[in-house]
Amino acid sequence: MADRTVEVYRVQELESVLDSLYGTSVEGATERYANLINDFKNKYGVAPEFIGRSPGRVNIVGEHIDYEGYSVLPMAIRQDTIVAIGRASDLNVHVATLAPGLTEEEFTIDAERIGVALHTWVDYVKAAYIGVCKHLQRNSSTGLNLLIEGQVPQGSGLSSSAALVCATALAILGLLGETVLQAEVAQFTAECEKFVGTESGGMDQAISIMGELGKAKLVHFNPIRTEDAPLPKGASFVIANSLAVSKKAEGAARQYNMRVVECRLAAAVLGVKLGLEPDDVRAAQSKMLAGPKGSVTGAEAEVVKKYLDKEKYTQAELEQLLGVELEKMFEGNNNQLDELWPWCSGFNLRDRALHVYSEAARVVDFKAICDSEAKQDDEPKKLDKLATLMKQSHASCRYEYDCSCEELNHLVEASINAGALGSRLTGAGWGGCTVSLVPEGKVESFIAEVKQKYYMAKLEAKKLSQKDFKEDGKGGWEPVVGWKNVIFASPPGSGGAILDLT
Numbered sequence: 177m178a179d180r181t182v183e184v185y186r187v188q189e190l191e192s193v194l195d196s197l198y199g200t201s202v203e204g205a206t207e208r209y210a211n212l213i214n215d216f217k218n219k220y221g222v223a224p225e226f227i228g229r230s231p232g233r234v235n236i237v238g239e240h241i242d243y244e245g246y247s248v249l250p251m252a253i254r255q256d257t258i259v260a261i262g263r264a265s266d267l268n269v270h271v272a273t274l275a276p277g278l279t280e281e282e283f284t285i286d287a288e289r290i291g292v293a294l295h296t297w298v299d300y301v302k303a304a305y306i307g308v309c310k311h312l313q314r315n316s317s318t319g320l321n322l323l324i325e326g327q328v329p330q331g332s333g334l335s336s337s338a339a340l341v342c343a344t345a346l347a348i349l350g351l352l353g354e355t356v357l358q359a360e361v362a363q364f365t366a367e368c369e370k371f372v373g374t375e376s377g378g379m380d381q382a383i384s385i386m387g388e389l390g391k392a393k394l395v396h397f398n399p400i401r402t403e404d405a406p407l408p409k410g411a412s413f414v415i416a417n418s419l420a421v422s423k424k425a426e427g428a429a430r431q432y433n434m435r436v437v438e439c440r441l442a443a444a445v446l447g448v449k450l451g452l453e454p455d456d457v458r459a460a461q462s463k464m465l466a467g468p469k470g471s472v473t474g475a476e477a478e479v480v481k482k483y484l485d486k487e488k489y490t491q492a493e494l495e496q497l498l499g500v501e502l503e504k505m506f507e508g509n510n511n512q513l514d515e516l517w518p519w520c521s522g523f524n525l526r527d528r529a530l531h532v533y534s535e536a537a538r539v540v541d542f543k544a545i546c547d548s549e550a551k552q553d554d555e556p557k558k559l560d561k562l563a564t565l566m567k568q569s570h571a572s573c574r575y576e577y578d579c580s581c582e583e584l585n586h587l588v589e590a591s592i593n594a595g596a597l598g599s600r601l602t603g604a605g606w607g608g609c610t611v612s613l614v615p616e617g618k619v620e621s622f623i624a625e626v627k628q629k630y631y632m633a634k635l636e637a638k639k640l641s642q643k644d645f646k647e648d649g650k651g652g653w654e655p656v657v658g659w660k661n662v663i664f665a666s667p668p669g670s671g672g673a674i675l676d677l678t
C-alpha cells in the first residue's frame with residue numbers, strides 16, 4: 177500500500193471539513209470545534225493556527241499480541257481528542273485542557289530538558305512533544321500554546337492516551353509546517369507513549385493515525401503498515417464500557433508490563449529448549465518467536481505444550497534455565513521492567529504463550545473471512561464465523577492471558593444473552609470496554625437489554641459505583657456521562673488529521 181501523508185484540511189468553512197472528517201454530520205461537532213477555537217482565543221489572547229485531531233480505537237481481534245510483533249485488527253472510532261495550537265510569546269509550551277478540574281502546566285521547548293514520569297496527563301503531551309522533536313531532530317524555535325479537549329472515555333480500553341498523544345503530535349507537526357507520512361507518525365508516537373508507563377506495542381497509535389472511514393484495518397508491525405479488512409454487511413460493532421476502570425498506569429500497568437515480561441521469558445525459554453544459539457535466544461526474547469513476518473504456522477501450540485511444561489516458573493528456575501539473572505535481562509528498560517520482581521510470585525509462561533499464538537492465528541482467520549468472496553446469502557455465515565473467533569478470543573484472554581475481570585465477563589455474558597453473535601473484552605483488559613458483534617436490526621433492542629441485564633442489575637447489586645449514575649428524571653438511573661458514552665454502536669471512523677486555520 178502506498179505511503180500516505182497525514183491528511184491536512186484547509187479550513188474555509190468548518191462544517192464541510194467536519195462532514196468529510198466524520199463522514200456524516202455529527203450533532204454538536206461544529207459547536208465543539210468553534211468552542212475550542214473561542215476558548216483558545218480567550219485563554220491565550222490570539223486565535224489558534226492549527227488543530228490536531230486523532231481518534232480512539234476499538235480492537236476487534238488480536239489482543240496483547242502487538243508487542244510481540246503480531247498483526248492486529250482494530251478500527252478507529254468517532255470519539256477523538258482535538259488539540260488547538262498557536263505560537264506563544266515566550267520559549268515555553270503552555271498546556272491547558274477544557275476538562276474540568278485538570279491543572280494547567282508549562283514546560284520548556286528544549287526537549288532534552290523535559291522529564292516525563294506519568295504524574296499527570298500532561299506527561300502524554302510532553303511525550304508527544306519530545307517524540308516530534310526527536311523525529312524532526314530539532315526543537316520548536318518558538319514557544320507553543322495548546323488547548324486540549326478529549327471525548328474518548330479514559331481508562332476504558334479505547335485508547336484515550338493514544339488519541340491524546342497523536343492529536344498533540346499532529347497539532348505540533350501542523351504548526352511546524354512539516355509534511356509527514358502516516359506510518360512515520362504512527363511509529364514515533366508508539367515509541368513516545370512508552371516513556372509514559374507501559375511497554376506497549378504500536379496498535380493504538382497506528383490505528384489512531386491510519387484509520388479510515390468505514391474500514392477496519394489489519395495492522396502489521398516492523399514496519400507499521402495496514403491492509404483494509406472489509407467488514408461483512410448486516411452487523412454492527414457495539415462498544416460497552418464495563419465501568420470498571422482499568423488503571424493501566426498504576427496496578428494494571430504492572431500487570432500489563434508483567435505480561436510483556438512473561439512473553440519475553442516464554443520466548444527465551446523456548447529458544448533455549450529448541451537449541452537456538454545464545455544470540456538468537458536474545459533476539460527471541462525481545463521479539464516473541466514471531467516468524468519472519470509475524471506469521472503463525474499453527475504448530476506453535478504443540479511446541480509450547482511440549483517445552484513449557486509448568487504452569488508457573490520461579491525466578492530461580494528461570495535464571496538457571498536461561499543462565500542469566502532476570503534483573504540483567506531486563507536492565508535499562510524505559511518502564512523499569514526490572515522493578516517488577518518484588519511484585520510477582522511466579523511466571524506463567526505456558527498459558528501466556530498459548531494465548532499469543534492462538535490469538536495471532538485468530539487474526540489471520542478473521543481477515544481471511546472478511547476477504548472471502550461471499551454471495552449475499554452467505555453473509556450470515558461469515559458473521560457467525562467472525563463471532564466465534566471473537567468468543568474464542570475472549571475465552572483466551574480470560575483463562576490463558578488472565579487479563580479479564582468479573583465485570584467484563586458479566587458484560588460479555590449479558591451481551592450474548594441480549595442477542596450479540598460474539599462479544600469480547602477490548603484493549604488491555606482488567607476493566608474497560610467490551611466489543612460485541614450485533615445483527616444490524618437488533619442494535620436497539622440489544623442496547624436496551626444490556627442496560628437492564630448488566631448496568632441496572634449491577635447497580636442494584638451495588639456492584640457498580642453509585643457515583644457513576646444519577647437519576648434520569650423518569651424514576652430510573654442513567655450514567656453521569658450519558659448512555660451514549662457508555663454503550664454505543666460504532667462504525668469505523670477516520671484517522672488522525674490536521675486542520676489548518678491560517
Ligand code: NG1
Pocket residue numbers: 235238239240241242243332333334335336337338369374375376377378379380424602603604605
Ligand atoms: P489500551 O490499554 O487499550 O490502550 C494496550 C496497549 C496496546 C495493546 C493492548 C492490548 C498501550 C498504550 N496500549 O491498550 O498496545 O497491547 O493493550 O491488546 O499500552
Ligand code: MG
Pocket residue numbers: 335336337338380
Ligand atoms: Mg492507552
